[in-house]
Amino acid sequence: MFVRSFGRNLVNAFAVIMLLAAVSVTSVSGALAQDANTIVMKNFDFSPMMLTVKAGTTVSWKNLDGEPHTVVSPDGVFRSHALDQGDVFTFKFDKPGTFKYICSIHPKMKAAIIVE
Amino acid sequence: MSTDPKDIESRRGALKCLAFGGGGTLFVLSAGILTPVNLALAASKKGPGGVTGTPLFLQISDTHIGFNKEANPDVAGTLKETISFVNAMPVKPALTIHTGDITHLSKPEEFDLAQQLLSGLNVTELHTVPGEHDVTDGGGGEYFNRFGKASDNKGYYSFDHNGVHFIGLVNVMNFKPNGLGALGEDQLAWLKQDLKGRSASTPIVVFAHMPMWTIFEPWGWGTGDADQAMSYLRRFGSVTVLNGHIHQIVQKVEGNITFHTARSTAYPQPTAGNGPGPGPLKVPSDQLPSMLGVTSIKILNHPHVASLTDTTLV
Numbered sequence: 001m002f003v004r005s006f007g008r009n010l011v012n013a014f015a016v017i018m019l020l021a022a023v024s025v026t027s028v029s030g031a032l033a034q035d036a037n038t039i040v041m042k043n044f045d046f047s048p049m050m051l052t053v054k055a056g057t058t059v060s061w062k063n064l065d066g067e068p069h070t071v072v073s074p075d076g077v078f079r080s081h082a083l084d085q086g087d088v089f090t091f092k093f094d095k096p097g098t099f100k101y102i103c104s105i106h107p108k109m110k111a112a113i114i115v116e
Numbered sequence: 117m118s119t120d121p122k123d124i125e126s127r128r129g130a131l132k133c134l135a136f137g138g139g140g141t142l143f144v145l146s147a148g149i150l151t152p153v154n155l156a157l158a159a160s161k162k163g164p165g166g167v168t169g170t171p172l173f174l175q176i177s178d179t180h181i182g183f184n185k186e187a188n189p190d191v192a193g194t195l196k197e198t199i200s201f202v203n204a205m206p207v208k209p210a211l212t213i214h215t216g217d218i219t220h221l222s223k224p225e226e227f228d229l230a231q232q233l234l235s236g237l238n239v240t241e242l243h244t245v246p247g248e249h250d251v252t253d254g255g256g257g258e259y260f261n262r263f264g265k266a267s268d269n270k271g272y273y274s275f276d277h278n279g280v281h282f283i284g285l286v287n288v289m290n291f292k293p294n295g296l297g298a299l300g301e302d303q304l305a306w307l308k309q310d311l312k313g314r315s316a317s318t319p320i321v322v323f324a325h326m327p328m329w330t331i332f333e334p335w336g337w338g339t340g341d342a343d344q345a346m347s348y349l350r351r352f353g354s355v356t357v358l359n360g361h362i363h364q365i366v367q368k369v370e371g372n373i374t375f376h377t378a379r380s381t382a383y384p385q386p387t388a389g390n391g392p393g394p395g396p397l398k399v400p401s402d403q404l405p406s407m408l409g410v411t412s413i414k415i416l417n418h419p420h421v422a423s424l425t426d427t428t429l430v
Contacts, residue, residue: 044393066185067395068221070252082221082252085185105248106393108295108336 038062039111041069041083041103046111055115058092069103172278173211174202174239175323175411177360178380180249181230182220187383187396191220194408195233197429198381202410203238209412211277212239215360215378216247216288216325218259227258246271247325247361248288248297256289272303274310281314283307285324287339295336297326304344311348319354319422321413327359329368329375332388337362349373356413356422362394364407365426376424379409405429 042064063083071080080089093115103109219226267273271286287297330338355373363385384407409428
């Protein structure tokens with residue numbers, strides 16, 4: 001039921017997280033890891049707008065708006081397809097740095113991930 | 117404010133548009149002036165008061181095939197209604213221009229359905245420009261695979277029909293940092309060249325997805341480098357600039373240039389600044405058809421103005 005009530009992308013994301021949890025001995029539960037590194041898109045904003053993570057972290061973005069959004073790094077590091085309401089996009093940050101990104105449909109929406 | 121009779125005539129057109137509220141615009145050519153005509157009137161054979169001529173073209177916009185949320189769970193249905201409406205017109209325009217956001221999420225199956233539905237239009241030619249929803253896959257591969265041929269995969273192109281020079285521009289693939297759309301240097305250089313040597317008496321129709329003037333900057337409702345494009349267009353006696361994107365009618369007249377945005381056939385959006393952002397606006401279902409529609413355009417010779425008429429689904 002849990003799986004059925006969410007989008008396919010979330011199922012995929014969940015699968016990725018479970019996989020990560022499985023390979024990482026020190027990982028807490030998949031659900032907790034997801035909450036800490038999940039950014040939501042709501043009311044035409046990314047929240048939080050700035051997220052700091054350790055290298056190797058997988059970050060998830062979930063769109064809660066009725067309007068689709070995308071997650072696009074102008075440098076081409078990562079790019080989601082259009083995320084409909086409830087859809088999730090994930091990306092694993094392997095290298096340290098500051099990664100700015102926007103929604104390409106609503107480019108006023110700007111945020112950044114800092115990878116330590 | 118200009119009191120030029122041409123402008124006054126155009127403002128009358130704008131008022132007419134406001135009075136009708138809906139989904140599409142029909143453009144008619146009558147001795148060189150573009151005149152928008154109300155679709156309901158065109159379909160009922162009465163003809164709008166004082167406006168005669170053959171419907172030149174129809175503008176349809178923001179069909180958003182693939183959208184299925186509460187603001188309109190059946191966007192394919194409302195597009196079909198729009199198409200039936202156009203097909204019921206006694207004299208049909210030769211061209212349809214789709215000003216973008218054909219699909220909601222740029223998915224192949226959305227494009228396929230949109231093409232299938234639009235092929236039901238009894239109008240000879242369909243011209244398109246992409247909206248930002250059509251190119252979310254990055255380079256716009258799905259859009260260009262289907263609609264790229266006319267422009268040699270550039271997206272922007274021009275053609276002539278009945279003495280009118282039509283120019284399709286792309287302002288959704290090169291956003292400015294402030295969120296406004298942009299044409300970019302290559303396209304502006306192409307536009308300048310395209311217009312070079314053309315007689316100022318040639319009626320010009322420019323179509324692009326995002327508004328070519330800044331309606332509301334915080335929501336990105338504008339095109340950052342549109343002024344440069346307008347500097348090439350100002351010398352022409354009749355310029356009609358048609359956009360979509362904002363799912364509601366806003367019109368402005370500046371000298372010989374008439375700017376006009378069309379309704380969506382899918383769902384309305386809030387007026388500028390009203391709410392957190394430009395998302396789908398949920399209205400009572402009995403009000404929805406009055407907020408969807410198309411625009412029809414006639415071109416009249418005397419006075420030299422384009423006449424635009426917006427028509428809703430009811």
